[in-house]
Amino acid sequence: MSSKIRIAARLRPLLPDEINDDAVGVQKDDNGSFVTVVHPRDSSQHFKFPFSSCYGQNSNQDEIYNSDVKPLLDVVFSGVTVTVFAYGVTSSGKTHTIQGSKAQPGIIPRVVKDLLERTASFPNAQVSLSVSYMEIYKEDAYDLLVERESAPKLPIRENEAGQVFVAHLSSMSLSCVSDFEKIYSAATKRRSTGSTNLNRASSRSHAILTLYVKVADTAAGQTITGKINLVDLAGSENNKLTGNDPSRMAESSAINKSLSVLGQVVHALNQGASRIPYRNSKLTRILQDALGGTAVGLLICNLAPGAKFRQDTWNTLNFATRTKEIENKPVINIRETQPLPKPHFAALAPQQSRLPPANVPSSSGQSGRPSLLPTAGLSKLPTAGLSKLPGPMKGRVSSFGLSAAGTFQPFPSGPLGHDIRNQRSYGGVGIGLGMTEEEIDERISKAVELEVTRRLEERERQRQAEGKKDAERQQQAIQVQQQYNVTAPDLIMPEDTSLSSHQISSTSLPSGVLTPLLKRHEDLDNELKRRLYSYLSVENDSNSEQSNKEAQLADVLSPASKKKTGRAYVALARAHSEKGNLQVALDLYRKARTYVPDNAKLKDRIIEIEYAVENDVDFVPQPKRKKPKAKKKGSAEGNSAVETLTTVSDAVDMDDHDGDLEDTTGMDNQGKGNGLRPTPFDEATNSPQKQKRVAKECDPEEQETPPKKQKKECVAQILDGDSDEE
Numbered sequence: 001m002s003s004k005i006r007i008a009a010r011l012r013p014l015l016p017d018e019i020n021d022d023a024v025g026v027q028k029d030d031n032g033s034f035v036t037v038v039h040p041r042d043s044s045q046h047f048k049f050p051f052s053s054c055y056g057q058n059s060n061q062d063e064i065y066n067s068d069v070k071p072l073l074d075v076v077f078s079g080v081t082v083t084v085f086a087y088g089v090t091s092s093g094k095t096h097t098i099q100g101s102k103a104q105p106g107i108i109p110r111v112v113k114d115l116l117e118r119t120a121s122f123p124n125a126q127v128s129l130s131v132s133y134m135e136i137y138k139e140d141a142y143d144l145l146v147e148r149e150s151a152p153k154l155p156i157r158e159n160e161a162g163q164v165f166v167a168h169l170s171s172m173s174l175s176c177v178s179d180f181e182k183i184y185s186a187a188t189k190r191r192s193t194g195s196t197n198l199n200r201a202s203s204r205s206h207a208i209l210t211l212y213v214k215v216a217d218t219a220a221g222q223t224i225t226g227k228i229n230l231v232d233l234a235g236s237e238n239n240k241l242t243g244n245d246p247s248r249m250a251e252s253s254a255i256n257k258s259l260s261v262l263g264q265v266v267h268a269l270n271q272g273a274s275r276i277p278y279r280n281s282k283l284t285r286i287l288q289d290a291l292g293g294t295a296v297g298l299l300i301c302n303l304a305p306g307a308k309f310r311q312d313t314w315n316t317l318n319f320a321t322r323t324k325e326i327e328n329k330p331v332i333n334i335r336e337t338q339p340l341p342k343p344h345f346a347a348l349a350p351q352q353s354r355l356p357p358a359n360v361p362s363s364s365g366q367s368g369r370p371s372l373l374p375t376a377g378l379s380k381l382p383t384a385g386l387s388k389l390p391g392p393m394k395g396r397v398s399s400f401g402l403s404a405a406g407t408f409q410p411f412p413s414g415p416l417g418h419d420i421r422n423q424r425s426y427g428g429v430g431i432g433l434g435m436t437e438e439e440i441d442e443r444i445s446k447a448v449e450l451e452v453t454r455r456l457e458e459r460e461r462q463r464q465a466e467g468k469k470d471a472e473r474q475q476q477a478i479q480v481q482q483q484y485n486v487t488a489p490d491l492i493m494p495e496d497t498s499l500s501s502h503q504i505s506s507t508s509l510p511s512g513v514l515t516p517l518l519k520r521h522e523d524l525d526n527e528l529k530r531r532l533y534s535y536l537s538v539e540n541d542s543n544s545e546q547s548n549k550e551a552q553l554a555d556v557l558s559p560a561s562k563k564k565t566g567r568a569y570v571a572l573a574r575a576h577s578e579k580g581n582l583q584v585a586l587d588l589y590r591k592a593r594t595y596v597p598d599n600a601k602l603k604d605r606i607i608e609i610e611y612a613v614e615n616d617v618d619f620v621p622q623p624k625r626k627k628p629k630a631k632k633k634g635s636a637e638g639n640s641a642v643e644t645l646t647t648v649s650d651a652v653d654m655d656d657h658d659g660d661l662e663d664t665t666g667m668d669n670q671g672k673g674n675g676l677r678p679t680p681f682d683e684a685t686n687s688p689q690k691q692k693r694v695a696k697e698c699d700p701e702e703q704e705t706p707p708k709k710q711k712k713e714c715v716a717q718i719l720d721g722d723s724d725e726e
């Protein structure tokens with residue numbers, strides 16, 4: 001059975017000093033509820049974002065809890081992991097929703113209260129509840145249940161079944177609400193918060209509170225373990241709005257990076273990519289299971305009202321729209337134990353504790369603590385532990401998938417599960433049924449042996465494939481050197497390109513785009529060549545993986561190189577959008593944005609194309625202006641400067657003649673007038689800035705220096721397609 005991530009959007013009320021401009025709203029019609037974002041230049045037009053539930057400014061904590069969260073508690077008690085995320089820009093109300101205040105308690109205290117109440121309603125089973133709480137601060141995980149001073153960075157590990165867990169994360173058992181309140185209030189104080197211009201108590205970390213429910217039904221001989229992760233993400237931040245100081249900036253950069261990886265993960269999942277970049281941030285690594293894994297997910301999009309946050313709102317809503325397409329495959333965590341022989345029950349009871357729990361953490365502080373993710377019981381349970389147990393206690397452990405019809409599929413999906421299934425069918429009996437201890441041990445060892453052999457063989461296959469790839473890479477290097485006349489030191493091959501030489505030559509770049517750039521302008525710096533090459537060679541590779549590489553590279557480039565690289569990507573993007581390859585153009589614009597994140601024109605362009613792609617509507621790029629013809633041979637030089645500038649400013653969405661790249665801050669900074677087709681978020685095109693720039697372009701004194709001009713001409717030629725190739 002698959003389960004899509006459910007989305008709830010919540011618009012917070014205005015805070016004191018905020019202006020009510022109705023830029024963002026929540027409405028309902030016959031088809032359901034949706035969020036509206038007013039078109040910035042035409043208030044009669046709205047963009048609509050429908051979600052399963054949308055809460056307006058007057059909604060309260062009760063409503064969102066009762067309609068969206070409470071029903072998930074049944075799922076937890078059935079042994080499935082549930083993850084609830086609060087996502088949104090800083091100050092949009094995430095902490096208010098997840099945590100709340102004394103007067104308006106949020107989701108966490110309500111879930112605890114209800115889980116505790118329910119534990120009392122199982123007369124025939126022992127039910128226990130425990131909690132763990134951690135934060136991810138600047139890309140490191142810390143336990144919030146222990147004093148800050150004695151809270152080391154927690155390692156993130158993966159067990160043999162590929163399940164990720166935070167090692168050494170402590171947990172505490174809960175028996176009443178007041179227990180929890182004490183624990184939680186102390187832990188919350190340990191969380192990293194700080195004051196910014198937008199939020200007096202801004203969360204500087206992602207916080208994950210997990211509640212584990214264990215229902216041990218001894219009569220039925222099974223233990224069900226469910227859990228719910230309640231995640232208060234730190235908000236994405238625009239440092240210009242938050243007024244962050246250097247220490248806040250470092251936090252902000254970690255926050256923005258992990259959120260960007262979250263976006264890449266969602267994007268990769270939607271694209272059906274073969275590799276999902278979970279490992280690129282701790283957040284996505286820890287929450288891997290909630291994103292395309294075996295958990296049931298609810299994403300609460302918190303929105304801040306007003307035009308001031310319009311860009312962030314737009315980004316959040318687009319993220320949510322993409323997230324709602326993600327499908328998880330929930331798994332029930334159930335551990336079967338043989339019914340205990342009645343006469344020996346009392347004698348056996350203490351020994352039962354020797355059996356490690358399937359995935360409920362202990363508070364003993366030992367390593368190998370449970371994952372935040374559901375555990376496929378068998379692989380988690382050490383076989384050594386099993387064989388030490390006395391016969392009647394030897395557990396049969398399995399992780400059962402839920403079929404579409406709601407019936408159990410009694411085999412784990414992992415490789416070990418596969419072996420066990422074979423064992424079962426081979427013998428015609430279930431493991432443990434009518435078998436001696438030795439037989440069980442033997443079968444388990446056999447399964448483990450088979451698994452080890454399988455893994456060794458797989459490793460060998462991977463090694464061979466790697467070797468083949470290396471050879472192909474070298475071949476590519478030679479071909480590219482020959483094709484583009486680039487000398488070896490200029491060309492640094494991306495390490496992990498997996499393209500074959502065939503793919504290199506059949507790449508979908510517009511014909512002649514790259515060749516003249518590399519052939520004719522060898523003065524282009526190496527970095528630009530490398531980036532362009534990198535684009536060429538990994539165009540078909542996972543976008544998200546590539547974006548992360550981009551982000552890492554952008555971090556180390558000089559501002560000038562960033563601009564250049566960004567500009568080159570924009571040129572390619574533009575070429576693709578003109579050819580109608582909107583998705584490719586969008587990816588390229590996004591890459592460009594990695595290098596010039598503050599460029600408002602670029603952001604707008606991305607929004608426009610995203611809108612066109614997602615709504616399957618046409619995107620018509622502004623036609624390029626015609627180059628004025630050179631009047632006389634003799635005066636060609638004088639004219640070419642103007643000619644180049646008009647073409648480049650028309651073709652390249654983000655130019656830097658008048659500082660577009662430095663001083664843009666999203667929505668508030670428009671009308672830079674670079675000759676583009678107006679975006680939905682542009683101001684009037686006749687802005688003073690535009691007039692100033694036109695004047696500048698026409699003033700020969702203001703013309704650019706020859707090398708700069710030369711590079712721009714190069715880009716212009718690329719876009720005009722007047723290359724030797726065509």
Ligand SMILES: Nc1ncnc2c1ncn2[C@@H]1O[C@H](COP(=O)(O)OP(=O)(O)OP(=O)(O)O)[C@@H](O)[C@H]1O
Binds near residue numbers: 090091093095
């Ligand atoms: N639904 C709401 N009703 C009343 N006040 C709200 C609501 N949502 C948010 N607020 C208030 O808005 C302010 C910002 O909210 P909150 O701290 O929850 O934002 P956040 O998204 O968690 O921010 P950050 O990412 O910076 O931590 C707080 O003062 C909070 O009390």
